[in-house]
Structure formats: C-alpha cells, structure tokens
Amino acid sequence: MERRQVLMGMTTLVALAASRVFADIPAMSPEVVSGTRLPVGQRKFTSPAVEAVIKKTTKALKDPELAPLFANCYPNTLDTTVETGAVDGQPDTFVITGDIKALWLRDSSAQVSPYLPLAAKDAGLKTLFRGLIRRQARCILIDPYANAYMHDPKAMTDLSWSQTDQTDMKPGVAERKWEIDSLCYPIRLAHGYLAATGDVTPFDDTWRDAMRTIVQTFRDQQRKDGDGPYKFNRTASEPTETLAHGYGWPTKVTGMIHSGFRPSDDACTYPYFIPGNAFAVVSLRQLADMTEKTGLDADFKAECLALASEVEAAMHQYGKMKDTSGNDIWAYEVDGYGNALFMDDANVPSLLSLPFLGFCAKDDPLYLRTRAAVLSGRNPYYYEGRVLRGVGSPHSGLNTVWPISLMIQALTSTDDTEIHACLGELKAAAAPRGFMNESVGKDDTAIYTRSWFAWANSLFGELILTLMAEKPHLMT
Template sequence: MTDTLEKTARVLPDGTTYVITGDIPAMWLRDSTAQFSPFLLMMSADDAVQDLIAGLVRRQLRYICLDPYANAFNAEPSGAAYDPDDLADNPWVWEEKYEIDSLAFPLQLAYRTWRMTGRRDFLDDTAHRALRTVVRTWRVEQEHETASRYRFRRHGMPPTETLTRDGLGSPVGPTGMTWSGFRPSDDACTYGYNVPGNLFAATALDHVRAIAREVFHDDDLAGDARALRDEIRAGVERFGVVDHPSYGRIYAYEVDGLGGQVLMDDANLPSLLSLPHLGATDLDDPVYQATRAFVLGPDNPYHHAGRAARGVGSAHTPPGYIWPIALAVEGLTSPDPAEKLALIQTLRDTDAGTLAMHEAFHCDDAGRYTRDWFSWGDSMFCELVLDYCGHRVSDAVREGRHVQS
C-alpha cells in the first residue's frame, strides 16, 4: 500500500490530489478511486491520508465538470493524450472513452468519504455542479440515438478501440438504462447498455440523492436522482436479466434493447461478479448467485483455468490471462473465510517474484504477465487482506467507523 501513497499520488499546488494509474502517466477516474479504497479505513488514524482522499475527490469532481465523457485526465492542461488524433480537444483530457463507471466511482468515493469523516469542505459548489452534470449526462445517454452529441473515432486501430457508425456506436433502443461507449476495460462495448455499469450507476444515484438532500438541500436534484435510479433498475430488470438454460435467471453483461445480448463477465470493475462489493445488489440475491455461478464457470468465455490459477480475465488482454483484481473481487464477494485465504495465497504465489500485482498473468505460467506496475491490482489485494482480517470498507461506511492503526 505504501507504493500507492509514495509513487502514484501527488498533491498539486491547489491542494487537490492527482493519482497516476501506475506505468501510464495519467489519472483514470475509476482506477484512482479503487487505488485509494483501502485507505478509507485509515482516515481516522492519519489526518494526512484523510486530506489526501478529500483532495482526490475534489480533483475528480472538477474533472467531471470539465468533461463528463472523459475517462482519464492530465495533471495540467498539457495537451498530452493517448492518441493526439482523438476527437477530444480539451488539453486536460488524456482520453475521452465514455464509460458509465468513470462517473459512478467518484460519486462513490465522495459519498464514502463524507459518511466516514463527516467532512463537507470538499463538497463545494464544484461538487454540486458535478453531481448535476452526472445526472444530466446519464439522462441524455438514456436517449443516445437521438439526444447524444458524443462520438468516438480512432482510426487504424482494432475494433475494440473505436465505435462503429462514425463514432456513434452500435444501434440501441430505449430501455430506461443509460448508454456507455466503452467497458471498464476501456474496450468498446459490443452493445451499448452495460448491465453492471448501469447497476453501479443506480447505486451511485442513491449517493447523489443523499448528498443533494443532506449537504446541498437540493430537493430537485435528489428527486431527479431517485427517479433516474428507478428507471435504470427497471430497465435492467426488463432487458438485462435473461434465462440461461443451465443457470436460470442471470444478468447479461451487455444488451442493446433490440434483442441483442452478450453473456460473459470481464475482470474490470464494475463487473457482474463485483456487484455486491459495489453495493449494487445483495450477496444472497438469487439472480446474483446464479450469475456468479455462470461467471466462475466454463460458460463464461473469459474464465480461465490452468496450472497457475483459475479466474476471470478480459478481452483487453490475451487469451488465457487472469486478472488479479478479479481474483480479489472473487474473495471480496465470498462469505467463506477459507476461500478468501486461498485467493490471497493464489495472489501471493502469482506475482512472478516481483512483490507486486500485475494487470494479468497467464493461467499456466504467472511469469507471463502484462504491465509491470498496475496500482489498482495492488490496492485490490490489500483490500482483500483487510477484508479477511475483518476490516471491510462497506461496513465502515454503514457504521461510520474507522480502523485504528
């Protein structure tokens, strides 16, 4: 965990916190939230950590106001970008792949920090504007075909790096859900309604509702957030739950509202496997339990089993590669301490002797891995260890308590 503090985080002159994802010099809204999730448990023991996280929330919400469609940002308006030919011309933006979770994760971090500390200084006018921006964006993207101005085109790249129909994406019908161009893996969605992303958005809208009412006394925003949450959940229930011949009623990974569906799960969060961890469903929910059995079995095309380990991978990495973050999520969503410990041991034994989590490793040979330094994986391992020891972020948020060092 010290690597995250010492190597990824930087306090900028304005007092906000900038967090790189690891070996890429940019800040992802999703990754930076997950990277600091374990530190929420230690905020009462260290005021500097509390200030660091509050500063991270302030910077995330500022970025959302700058461009709600961007997934990754620069520390300064330098114009640095993954691909200088992308359509985004904002010098703050590293990449503008629109992903629902890029908006949901900062809302979760803001809510948790507020609930666990009672602090409101980071929930300022910019934060209020960011909350309204998120709700407005998700409402626009409920009608993506007719209302959205967002386009993403990247020339000369694989299909996962761009959107079809001149950047609009594959056709979708209205469902009540909100559209996403890209998955949490940063790969293009096959169909525009990502189900775990929508369920996480519904949870984040509960956070918006609470902050709007209790901090900003904005009943209109709170009401709109609640209505949108209900529309999204109804859309998932109608279009995102399917009958599987072997598992029964399970969540699809993506649908289009026109009959198309993708049955799979991806290692990146929000995933179907991670839904209880994110507060998006109950662990004992029958649809989740059936979905979990599917995700962790051979019918999930991205579940791999080999000599080194078995677990969930991603289309973002080569075939047969397992992601440590998915192994951590498997443990975080298991009620069995023995299973949690076994997964901790698997993660320990598959670091290829580097003492760090990687993005992914081959199921037969952990010495074959992607990305030397992937800070999100390190933090997920730490969160699983803390969970095994009885220190759970969700419990601490609910009870308003902290772990003392």
C-alpha cells in the same frame, strides 16, 4: 505505453496482439525490480495511520507469504502514484495509475479507497482526499465523457494513442472514452469520504456543479431524444478501440444508460452495459443520500432517486438472459431488442462485482446464478490453467487471469474454501515480483502485464483488511 500492455517476463518482453504498436515500453516499477517497497526517502506520500496498520496487520498475519505481500501492496498507491499540491489555495491531489502518467477517474478512486477508514484520524490523508475529490470535480467539468485526464488542465493529451482520435478532445483530457463507471467512481469516493469523516469541506460549488453534470450526462446517455453529444472514432486494427458509426451499435430506448466503452477501456459490443448501469443505480442513490449534507437541494435528490429507479427497472426488464437450466441471469451487455452478450471482464464494475459495488447481496439468487456462469466455461474469459483459475479480460489478451478478479471473487464469496483458494492463487501470481499485476499467465506466472498497476495493489490491501475483520480464522 497504451493500456493494452505487452506481456512481460522477468527477462523478456512478448508483444500482445494489440491494436497499436509503439516503440516505447511501459515504465517498470522500481519496487518490482527489488521486490520490496521504496525506501522511505523515495516515497511520494507517507501516512502514519497507514504505517500503523501495516505494522499491526503484518504482525497478526501468520502466513509467511501474505504478510510481506500485504506490506508491499497496501501502501503502493501512496508510495508511488500520489502527487499533492494546491489550486487556488485549496488541496489538490493527482493520482496516476502507475505506469501511465494520467489520472483515470476509476483508478484514482479505487486506488485510494482502502485508506478511507483511516482518514478521520490522519490529517494528511484527509487533505489527500479533499484534494482528490476537488480534482475529480474539476476534471468532470472539463469533460464528463472523458475517462482520463492530464495533470495540466491546459495541456493537450500526451498519450500517443489518443492524439488522432476523432472526437471533441479538450485541453486537460488524456483520453475520451465514455464509460459509465468513470462518473460513478467519484460519487463512490465522495460518499465513502463523507461517511468516514463527516467532513463537508470538499463539497463546494464546483463539486455540486460536477454532480449535476453527472446526472445530466446519464440522462443524455439514455438517448431518448437522439444519439446525444458524444461521438468517438479511432483508427485502429482492433474493433475494441472504436465505436461503430461513432455512437455504437443501434439500441432500443429502454431507460438504461448507454456506455461507449467498458471499464477495461474496450468498446462495448452492445451499448447497454449491465454492470455499469448497476453501478449507476448504486451511485445515484449514494448521491441522493449525500444531498442534505453537501448543499444539494431536495429536487436534485428526487431526480437522482427517480433516475436510479428507472434504470433499475429497465435492467430487470431488458438486462437478463437464461442460464443452461433456463433460469434468469444477468447479461453482460444488451441492446434492448433482445440481443444479449454473456461474458465477464475482470475490470470493475463487472457481473462478479455486483455485491462489492452494493447493488445486491452476496446471497441474492439472481446474482448467485450469474456468478456461477461467470466462473465457468460459459464465460469466454474465464480460464483454468496449471497455476491460476479466474476471470481475465480481452483487454490483456487471452489466457491471462487478472489478480483483481481473484480479489473480487474472494470479496464476494461466503465460502471459506473458495476464499482460501483465491488467496493461494494471489500469492502464486505475485510471488515472482512481490507485487500485484494487471494480468498473469494462467499457466506461467512469469508472464504478466503491467509491473506498476497500483489499483491491483490497493485492492489486495483492502481484501486482506476485510478478511482480517470478517474472517480472521482464515488469516491468523
């Protein structure tokens, strides 16, 4: 089933107004049926370090709802979505999103990131990360413009909605929507792995070629010399599924990077997607930080730093708009001609997530003004319902809040009352099923999308562990 899922109640399926309709129904997580983790013998991957964290954390959590929810969610990626193997005698790891049997560069990175702090002391986890870093590098070299990939690099897509796309579909590609963040997440994962372990084993010639490809792709998508090599059209009833003229709407050359699609896999309204450009700035500096240890040369480091500075300067010049008091805030998307869109989408990168990504501090005045606008009626996808209040996404339809947005809100907040409220809403959102979902009805938590969405589960685990370390008075 496509990423734009149906809204599912516990006993009913309510169709969304989506761009395409298929007869197949998304896979229901076997865990959600029971409300608990899979039995040990059915789990895809087991980490002694992860199990120790679950035992320690659930014992320390005094909240009778948080403890079992953490025990369910934190290991969900390992339990249900990881497939390990070997390619050319080296570790290989393929991570599906859950109910879609393809690897998204974004999701796979975010799903495993909460386990990074444990990799140094768990050999199995270290092998898993080595395999995923290598797999992502090979995927990028297949096609840096793809967002999702097949397990078999020689197979054409088996995703029904991608099979007639008018773009240069290559074997091994599941979907070819160009999204800036797709190339940022593998850098973020590699940087986190190196920092956590000091292990340089996965950073071989293939990985270095992939990193050079990323930087060249960012350069090409500055579009200083024409539209560049990427073009995409899809026959669809929703405008979010295709690009105007194949390239997106016109822009002025600014130094920022064009994105065809948002991390929701929905088409950009204006091609300069500000959260994606912010993520690229952070990722390029992380890549520069890694050069010496990973065998990349000084010239490449200088190129990364120069590109990051150019993009950031262009963001400050072209990427802002005014709040209701006439003060600068970040726009969501711009075209360089003065046209700007303000909204936010729960998918990360988002405006709300800028400190989480490392682009700015939580108390940065420009961010705080932007954050206030995101969490208000200024944002057409911010909802306040009878049960939940938070940011949703046009991708999942109206009047649904994404648990991921509540997690990011808590992770970027310095206010204990706000964080406590987010935790309460997360418990309410997950209560009917025992796991996190993509989106949940603002007025009725029996309405939700995607019963098997590992990214949301992993991020919830990361939130709980972060709060245990930084704000234990809220947790114990």
